Amino acid sequence: MAKTYSIRQLTKEMGVTSRTLRHYEDEGLLSPERQGLARIYSQRDRARLQLILRGRRVGFSLAEIREILDLYNAEDHGVAQFQHSRKKFAERIVALEAQRKDIDESIAELKLAVERADNFLAEHHAAQNPPRVKMTGYSVMPAAE
Amino acid sequence: MAKTYSIRQLTKEMGVTSRTLRHYEDEGLLSPERQGLARIYSQRDRARLQLILRGRRVGFSLAEIREILDLYNAEDHGVAQFQHSRKKFAERIVALEAQRKDIDESIAELKLAVERADNFLAEHHAAQNPPRVKMTGYSVMPAAE
DNA sequence: GCCTCCGTTTACGCGAACGTCAAGATGAGT
DNA sequence: ACTCATCTTGACGTTCGCGTAAACGGAGGC
Known part of the structure; x- marks a missing residue:
């Protein structure tokens, strides 16, 4: 049998909350199987989740991620x-x-x-107790352009 | 006299709205001079704005950007x-x-x-009218991990 | 004087991405 | 049978980053 994950396992492994996983499901990014009510995540779900989270880290919106996933999928x-x-x-x-x-x-x-x-x-x-110092040379901002 | 910018000039140059500039000001990221009510942006303001926008593009929140700017500043x-x-x-x-x-x-x-x-x-x-095709080999997802 | 820009403030609204209860189902352990 | 942990489905709340009126203030041209 292929390995599966409970929602807890996945949240701990990935560092997200269960709310987040359900939200992704609501948004159509994940669709784990069910055993009764409980969600059962497959390897594929886990892989998709990794892509989703990386997508988020690089600034994609969930809608964009869904689009990419759909294209893949x-x-x-x-x-x-x-x-x-x-x-x-x-x-x-x-x-x-x-x-x-x-x-x-x-x-x-x-x-x-x-x-x-x-x-x-x-x-x-070396200098003891430099009480207050003014910024020298470089102004407030790094050179622009 | 140092070059200055009106709010319109800056918005057009940077591709943002005036609302955005005012918002950044409300958040303490910019503080242009005033002539009466009108805002007058200096070179320094412009440089800061560039940093702000780049910060946004790489995913920083305005609060984070303000913190960095404060440290610089x-x-x-x-x-x-x-x-x-x-x-x-x-x-x-x-x-x-x-x-x-x-x-x-x-x-x-x-x-x-x-x-x-x-x-x-x-x-x-080469093939004419390939009516429908099933994905071959590579499954739905790229290899995970 | 009046129109037209360009500017201003105040303030409510909105979509995204969840957080946070509330109220209940389900199975495992004792 | 009872407790407990873990799950479930709503559904309202929150934060962020502005959008979007609404209502008004000069300055310049005709």
Whole structure:
């Protein structure tokens, strides 16, 4: 028999609440089997959940995630549908690459900020009780553009 | 005289509405000067706005952005404050790097999906009117884990 | 004087993504 | 049979990030 999961198991493993899983079900992102009332999650459900959560972490809305999942999930497609899917996927890729650029830039800026803090702390390590200090040189903002 | 911007100019340049700028001001993210009632945005305001918008694109909440901006912006810090800032910045960097990993994985998966679509379309290009086709091999989901 | 922009404040509204009760079903253990 | 944990289905509440009127204030052109 294929391995299955209770709702509790899955919430603990994935770090979400049961409410979240039910919400995803309401939104059509998951559709676990039932044993009576209880939900029984399959490996496939678990895999979908992982995709959903990663989608969320990269900023997709649940509606967007559902769309992607539907495109993946289709069992019965014509050529036109495949072309449509391909196009959608390609669009997502472009958006994600732009987002990665934003992230890289943010990281670079934060690293600069860390460096400046380190410099400051190094300077004022020997000095005892530096009572108050004005920011030197670099103004309030990192250089824009 | 340093260059300044009206609210309209800034909205057009940045692709946001005036409501958004006022909202950021309400939230303490911007504080443009005034000429009477009218807002006058400086270069610094513009730079901050760019940071805000990029922050939003990478998934920061306005509260988080304000915190980062405040850390940047402080004019008068003690050693303890600098240490605190440094720590916060470092945490953000770690989070962003994790996020970049998620993005890279998402991109990789979407590229696979595009490839599969291309394969399908190549196969069924010569064939006329492929009426209906079942997904072959790869199941509903990409391999989990 | 009046129109037309561009700007302002105040404030209610909204969709997304859940949180948070309330009230009950179901099975396992004693 | 009783308790207990774990599940269920509503259904209203909350936070965030603005959208969207409503109502008004100058400044410039005709």
